[in-house]
Amino acid sequence: MKVKTVAIIGIALFVGALSVNGPLLSAETGQDRVVRLAELEIDPAQLESYKVALQQEIETSIRVEPGVLQLDAVSVKDHPTQIRLFEMYANAAAYEMHLQSPHFKKYKRVTIGMVKSLKLLETEPILLGAK
């Protein structure tokens, strides 16, 4: 029985890994995913400091939080102070855990005086397609 249990857990983990890293996240397999978009305008005088804090926050989140699947930061071309974030979490619990993490709270504290405006967009995934 123990062997059977281990085998079932093994299969479950394998299927879980497939759904996270598979070639295509269909609407079905990706339906728990939480995708959030953020649009920020950064104080030009503090842009480099902001980027350092943002990079630290992203690197730590990806490394230590299993449920943080993707955190992409880009600037709008020719508008380096206009930052867009694309964030993907495994599910709502992972998203809530991220908001409560010490590294996210530190990022918010450190950058509050650097961010001139912040627009957060909650979303409904239609299709999340990835290699």
Added chain:
Amino acid sequence: MKVKTVAIIGIALFVGALSVNGPLLSAETGQDRVVRLAELEIDPAQLESYKVALQQEIETSIRVEPGVLQLDAVSVKDHPTQIRLFEMYANAAAYEMHLQSPHFKKYKRVTIGMVKSLKLLETEPILLGAK
């Protein structure tokens, strides 16, 4: 010598795979990446038809184009006709190839009368962090 060559190619492919699928795409490894954002407003009467066309386009692109790394479609919460696309390509050539692909051209042709407004944003990646 042949074995050695195969081994070297094998290692190169392995390292290449790591840089694409590794736990974190740093600013260094991800610097060729092209990220494009799109903001669309869809005619409410044609929303379901639009989604079908969009899903076909995403699924085909991910399946047949090696340089299309990610195509995510979401709607803004409580505003189902406001669609946001997050697109990631391996490099500029992959992006150009996608724009010229028959499935992308078909998507544009089929959906032109469904899209009330379209805003495309070219971007500069700051940090692309993914599991």
